[in-house]
Amino acid sequence: AQSVTQLGSHVSVSEGALVLLRCNYSSSVPPYLFWYVQYPNQGLQLLLKYTSAATLVKGINGFEAEFKKSETSFHLTKPSAHMSDAAEYFCAVSRNTGTASKLTFGTGTRLQVTL
């Protein structure tokens, strides 16, 4: 079985500050890991993914995440927050099978960016 835990349902940062959204996973097999962003009343957009290549993954909009097997973590970071980053962020895990398999999502972290 696979699961994802996102620590902190709400995170608030000032514009220009570092963004850190935490994700820990549990998987009995090598995982694929994903971060998705969801803006209000919209579907999910992929920010980045880890698929057993480089452990530091760079995504869109300046986000990156580092896969740490020893800590079973895949935290999402961005050096400088922008107002447009305010959204809901979901970490997800799937089985490393090379083909599409079901995504197991965390409960999400709502990022608020203040002036």
Added chain:
Amino acid sequence: ETGVTQSPTHLIKTRGQQVTLRCSSQSGHNTVSWYQQALGQGPQFIFQYYREEENGRGNFPPRFSGLQFPNYSSELNVNALELDDSALYLCASTSANDNEQFFGPGTRLTVL
């Protein structure tokens, strides 16, 4: 290239009714997955279709059923609607040899 589309955008039903939601996969994708996202929660996997066959199912009762058509579009059917079925229903498509799923905008279902 056309992305994943879903219809309708919003839907209101009453308890006990049946509903059909539709999804058109992205061009070149032959695998479709459906997810239910309740308010304030992460999406939950319902099932996946590959080449018109169910290819994995989450912890949802049999009144949740699906279809995939030869053009790889898909339907999600829910019978005997319950209040707890109120949610955003997301469709995602991918090619069979890819691990990235592309999501549609979702259908917001409200059950009264």
